[in-house]
Amino acid sequence: MKYLRLGLVVAVVLALSACGAHKPASQSDKLLQVQQKSLASSVVQEHNNVTVIMPREKGKHNLVTAKKYVAAAKKELGKVTGQTQSKAAYVTFTGQKSARNFVHLQPVVSVYQRQKRATKLVARRQLASVNVDTQTGKAVTAGSLMRSQQQLKAINYHALAVAVAHKQYTDVQLTQARSITFMKNMAAQNFNLSSKYLTIFPAQNPLHIKAVKIPLTQIKGYLDRLYTVAEPNFGKEKVVALSFDDGPNPKTTPTVLKTLKQEHIKATFFMVGYEVAANPALARSVVQAGNEVGTHTFDHKNLAVLDPASAYAEVEQSANAMYHALGTLPLTLRPPYGAVNKAHDSTIPLPSIQWAVDSEDWRVHAPAPIIARINRTVYPGAIILMHDIHPQSVAALPQVIRTLKAKGYRFVTVNQLLGKYLLPEEQYFGAGDHRSI
Numbered sequence: 054m055k056y057l058r059l060g061l062v063v064a065v066v067l068a069l070s071a072c073g074a075h076k077p078a079s080q081s082d083k084l085l086q087v088q089q090k091s092l093a094s095s096v097v098q099e100h101n102n103v104t105v106i107m108p109r110e111k112g113k114h115n116l117v118t119a120k121k122y123v124a125a126a127k128k129e130l131g132k133v134t135g136q137t138q139s140k141a142a143y144v145t146f147t148g149q150k151s152a153r154n155f156v157h158l159q160p161v162v163s164v165y166q167r168q169k170r171a172t173k174l175v176a177r178r179q180l181a182s183v184n185v186d187t188q189t190g191k192a193v194t195a196g197s198l199m200r201s202q203q204q205l206k207a208i209n210y211h212a213l214a215v216a217v218a219h220k221q222y223t224d225v226q227l228t229q230a231r232s233i234t235f236m237k238n239m240a241a242q243n244f245n246l247s248s249k250y251l252t253i254f255p256a257q258n259p260l261h262i263k264a265v266k267i268p269l270t271q272i273k274g275y276l277d278r279l280y281t282v283a284e285p286n287f288g289k290e291k292v293v294a295l296s297f298d299d300g301p302n303p304k305t306t307p308t309v310l311k312t313l314k315q316e317h318i319k320a321t322f323f324m325v326g327y328e329v330a331a332n333p334a335l336a337r338s339v340v341q342a343g344n345e346v347g348t349h350t351f352d353h354k355n356l357a358v359l360d361p362a363s364a365y366a367e368v369e370q371s372a373n374a375m376y377h378a379l380g381t382l383p384l385t386l387r388p389p390y391g392a393v394n395k396a397h398d399s400t401i402p403l404p405s406i407q408w409a410v411d412s413e414d415w416r417v418h419a420p421a422p423i424i425a426r427i428n429r430t431v432y433p434g435a436i437i438l439m440h441d442i443h444p445q446s447v448a449a450l451p452q453v454i455r456t457l458k459a460k461g462y463r464f465v466t467v468n469q470l471l472g473k474y475l476l477p478e479e480q481y482f483g484a485g486d487h488r489s490i
Contacts, residue, residue, distance in 0.1 A: 080141070080143065080172065084143060100123050105119040105122070105123065107119060110188070110190065114189075115190065116156070116158070116187065117146070117158065117183065117185065125160075125162055126143075126144050126162050126164075129142055129164050130142050132164075133164050133176055139166050139167045139168075140165070140167075141164070142162060142165075143163045143165070144162050144163075146159065146161075147161070149247070151184065151245055151247060152247060153186075154186050155185065155193050156184070156185050156187055157244075157245035157246075158182060158183050158184070159179070159180075160181075160182070160183075161177060161178065161179050162176075162178045162179075182242065182243055182254060184197075184242050184244065184245070184246075193242065194240050194242055195240070195241040198246070198251075198279055199278060201476075202239075203477055203479070204276075204476065205236060205238070206402050206477050206478075207275050207475075207477060208236060208272055208275055209235045209402070211267055211272050212253050213231060213233070214381065214382045214384065215265050215266070216230060216233070216255075216260075217230050217376065217382065218380060218381050218382075219380040221380075222376070224373050229258065230258075230260055231369075233256065233258045233262065234255060235253050243255070243256075246279075248269075250268055251272060251276075252265065252267070270473075273474070274474025275474055282472075284472045285469065287434070291433040291463065292434065292464070293433070293434070293437055293465075293470075294320070294435075294436045294437065294464070294466060294469070295318070295321070296322070296323060296406070296467060297320060297321070297322045297323070297441035297446075298441075299323075299325055299441065300325070300328055300339075300442055301322070301324060301332045301335040301441070302328065302332075302442040303332055305443070306335055306441045306442075309441045310339065312447075312454070313344070318454065319342075319343050320464070320466065321344065321347065321466050321467040322344055322347075323346070323348065323406070324347070324348065324371075324375065325349045325353050326348065326349075326351030326370055326372075326373075326374040327352060327374070329371070329374045330378070333378035336379060340379055345467060346379070347384065347386060347387055347406060347467075348368060348372055348375060348387070349386075350367040351367050351368075351374065353389045354389060355389055356388050356389065356392055356397065357390075357392035359397065360397070361397035364397040364400075365397065365400050368403065371383075384403065384475075385475065386401065386403040386406065387406045387407075394490075395490050398490045401477065402477045403477055404475035404477055404481060405480040405490065406471075407436070407480050408438035408482065409436050409437075409486065410427060410430045410432075410435045410436070411430075412449075412453075413426055414443050414446040415440060415443060419445055420448040421449075423449040424453055427457075428453075428456055434470065434484030435483045436481075467481075470483070471487075475487075
């Protein structure tokens with residue numbers, strides 16, 4: 054379809070028939086003029102005393118079905134008191150051309166009433182937005198973008214994270230945000246997809262969030278019906294990801310950060326919520342140094358032995374602590390002890406990041422065994438587990454880094470190693486190694 058403007062304005066005019074109703078010609082003329090300027094093709098349909106000017110893909114099909122909009126307009130007319138002959142309704146669509154052949158349409162019902170010699174706008178209501186494939190005339194839904202419930206869950210969590218980022222919400226407001234319906238199911242149409250963003254229009258909510266604009270760079274890999282995004286492929290290059298658990302600790306974490314800076318590498322820190330709450334500035338310094346962060350629950354409890362509600366609360370409370378310190382919600386979870394449980398992980402919207410190389414630094418009290426174990430078990434693509442709370446780990450770190458560099462290894466973060474598009478209900482051990490929980 055050719056458009057004279059970037060946006061699409063579709064006017065569906067509903068008016069009372071000429072034989073028994075007073076139709077405000079000036080309003081009809083304005084809407085028709087707008088339609089003639091912005092649409093290459095349209096077709097007029099009459100429904101008793103209602104006239105609908107349908108948007109149409111030239112020579113093919115209508116882009117919407119008039120029936121439901123006629124019904125919606127009549128419903129709004131019924132809410133306005135006064136004689137039928139004095140009222141007329143108009144449904145106006147504003148639209149945006151989306152990715153591929155999609156167009157996003159936002160209908161609004163406007164009711165006008167003849168009062169003495171003037172016609173006035175007396176009611177206006179926005180209807181649910183719709184997406185249409187202009188080539189097929191079929192509705193575009195969430196299921197047109199992605200294939201699995203896991204992907205939908207990931208999209209909704211990213212929408213939540215974007216919606217609350219840096220807004221200084223309270224815990225109560227964060228709970229309200231988590232209750233928002235972003236994309237309800239695979240049949241959802243309350244979104245617009247452009248070349249750079251997926252914009253979701255959530256249901257009415259206490260926080261008055263009307264639109265959430267998610268950069269495609271954050272979620273493109275989930276939209277696998279539209280895009281093909283491969284996992285990172287390092288070929289023969291030897292890469293590993295260093296990860297640290299249980300911090301931030303004011304006695305040890307600063308030294309870890311200093312070592313990483315001196316060695317010009319970034320790592321991933323899985324933080325315990327109560328430590329973040331106690332040391333928010335230190336948590337911020339980890340991020341400010343260019344490192345990645347994820348949650349390690351609030352109290353480091355074994356999630357696999359908790360009931361689903363308690364397990365979820367551990368993750369939520371930790372996420373809240375990180376939000377208050379950093380302004381953002383975490384996007385990854387490292388379950389304490391690596392313990393997962395299908396029964397409750399289905400309620401947790403985060404991917405679980407495991408490890409392939411365990412330094413077992415908590416078992417020993419000297420750096421040498423830590424260095425030896427990592428050197429003995431490391432391989433390309435591995436996630437290495439250490440802790441930034443043990444003095445022996447801190448002491449071992451410089452030698453661990455230098456030894457691996459000497460072997461030709463390069464250090465990356467977990468997301469750089471695995472890719473951005475990680476799924477809830479999946480656990481990740483290293484490059485190319487992930488399994489369902």
